[in-house]
Amino acid sequence: MVKEVVTSRRTLDSLPRLSRLYNKLLIAKKEVCVQRARLLTEYMQGPGVWFEPAVIRRARAVAHILEKLAANIYPDELIVGGITSKPVGAIIYPEFIGLLIWPELDMLREREVDSLQISDEEIQELDGEIFPFWQDKILADYADDFTAPPTPLSLLEKFGFFLLTEAGGISHTAPDFEKILGVGVQRLIEEAKARIRDMDSSSAGDPEELRKRPFYQAVQVACEGVIEFAQRYQQEALRLAELETDPARKSELMDIAEVCERVPAQPASSFREALQSLWFLEVALHQENYEQALCPGRLDQYLYPYYQRDLERGVLTEEEAIELLGCFFIKMSEFVPLFGESIAIFFSGFPTNPAISIGGMTQDGLDATNRLTYLILETRDLLKTREPNIHARVHKESPDEYLSMVCEVIKGGGGMPALVNDDVIIPTLTGKGIKEEDARDYVVIGCVELSVPRKTFGSTDAALMSLPICLEMALNDGYSPVMLEEVGIKTGDPRQFRSMKDVLSAFRRQVAYLVEQMVIGLNALGIAHRELYPSPLLSATIEGCLKKGIDVTAGGAVYNFTGVQGVGMADVADSLAAIDQLVFREKQTTMDELLQALEDDFEGHERLHQLILNRVPKYGNDEDLPDTYAREVAEIFCQEVARHRNPRGGVYLPGFLSMTNHQAFGKLVGALPSGRKAFETFANGISPYNGWDSKGPTAALKSGAKLNYLLATNGVAYNLKFNPGYLQGTEGTANLSSLIRAYFALGGMHLQVNVVDRQTLLDAQKNPQKYPGLMVRVAGYSAYFADLTREVQDEIISRTEHCTA
């Protein structure tokens, strides 16, 4: 029997505040905000600054920024605090890769990818004062000195092999918000002071202990900056209240002032204070570390006691809780990344990905779903904000009602929440040495990455690497036909390959080589972060750092990982299937003819091209030949990644997500044996190649379920697109629920679903003004369709639109 699920009992019309805030958000222009860069530069230009211990220098810089950031409170807001000074702003991190926009400053307003508003005065300030100061202080330059030429940085610069996103900064973690909401930031300061007192009384001369002193001092300084920041919001709320003529808003402003007086310095005493405290911490942490994927984690779990208590005290209704959650979601969508145009192509659609995870299991292994889980889903259903990136954890015992509501919200559009499978992920994490109760507590970071909250620094999206370019180099003896140089290693003349074993061996060696180069680059960046720009504020929020007296960048966290992604897995799998079937099994072609066809982009080789496209089975159709290769390709990448260690004493974790790197990397690889033409996009995440999963969603998911997820310890992204007609009504919801249950029972790890039809997307492409709120799932994140590059839009339109089971 199909269970009736009622969602959206409320409409946005019944929540006029949220409606107004949301509409404002949708029409707000995205603007570059100079204030952080200005304040950081101001501090770093001070006398003697570069002679301070790095960790203290960083803390004082962060505190300086926090003490001077604009305190803007906008009409209707209940949760306050701006990461930038603009209604929707892009923050600049000149110490990382912010200078990439320097040559593009006067083009930002009109560039075709991620255009942003900026005033002439701001351009002048960046060009004349701020950026010149940072010209010789970029993290990546410092890191480059740790590696031998030709350095991994020189590979990075070619854009086709890997991106070392850690050059842009660190975040990609889920701090211990639960603790800080519970004890307050003041307690962290006292804890740091107590540690210094303990040190002084017990082991003052121990050099290891001496090294900890600046760290604890830095924690104090940074945390004091956070408190000061909140207090200025209190003062601003009082000032505005004084001026306010509307008694209702005046009262709200007085409430805001009261909340900001308490949190985050003191423990949160209500649901609202908890949300406000959490948001202030996010704002503060992003002044230290870049704007990507600093994740609130299991919001429904650690906010539930506040919600429950307020409900019992009669000081909060469900509707008020939704209103507060909505205000919080809108704040999370008010900042966007600032990429140079060359980088923006790899990350189209302004993703920042502060992810929250809902549902799933408790640390005791029981179902964790609670009333707040449903309210978060309802808030999402009402508000299609770009952030937070919501992930619904599902396990065998997840209630049907929960899964049905998740499906209803997915059907509402925007590709959220994404789904992750506890029954697969928990064993995957314990396999990496994570304790069972910690693994059960996992959260999704950023797009799809996996991490234990509170106690992990996992840098989960430190790099993305192209797998098809490894195959291309294996088929060219280390030579890259697009770069026109030998980048890989010599793996032999492919014309002499006698079996698939030879092909796979060459591919594996190219992967191993490129992974090693990527790891060298990342480890150098990791050292640079530690030595040049450590993170005392983030350290204060991650379990282990205060106890050990070690910064998070130096290995202070309980768990230390580095996560990297392979891109284009399906392209390699389909290519290997084609070589296997046509060259070695059926001998329909020779390696020589195939290589010539690739060089000619199949022009003049139409017969072979059609043979590949029509005769060779493709990944995504429950066909064993390509699916076996998909598993093998994924395993090769995972094994090569997992053998490396990071500078924080942890290991590397492999995963498969692509942001829009599948598009960008694809432009730098020629034709593939899969039949993909030169410079076309790759498949996204672990999804099948667009349009090639022709046997329906069940077959597509069965292919995906065959991968060995025990090795994909950093997570995967699997996209599926449905025509809304197929999922209509309660029957459609039940169909989707059943499909998810079946896929997860087969062992699938992750699923994200776009429910949108081709005609709507085509019309939105033509008339973007008609669809300001149309949101789609890209590859691990959702974005407004109008914000995507034309090519990414085309790619999403070309994805298979499933209409039947």
Added chain:
Amino acid sequence: MDVKLNYYSREWCEEAQRRLNSDTKHLAAAKNLTGTFCFRLYDCPDGTDRIAYWEFEQGRCVNLSWEAKPAPAREIRDLPFDKSATRARTSAPFDMLLALNKGEISMLKLLTNPRYKIEGPKAEAMRYMKGLNSWNKVCMGIPVEE
């Protein structure tokens, strides 16, 4: 003939065009390279600013125009980018482009330097990266006067 030429002099550009059009490897690699590309070089050693337009059809350089004017030449430096007629325009000081040609400067250094500017859609440019790489490779093979 391996006569050394002044980098980005008229003779150097003409030699590059000759080599591009007679290099079968380049013509094969750059078959999707079509369109006009502009380069502006400031403060050249002879006291000029230079501007060159390279028009390609499937890798073949079918038209080359080259002009030099005493630096700083406002008519070159202030010339608006015409994206309807030009796919991309690169502008930089002479020394910087020469260092790039000789492989002495990293791309990161260039991309974070305000004096090195590339105009035009970069997403589109990535699609013909193979052709651009091939063009660059041919140019790097021309001996230049130190």
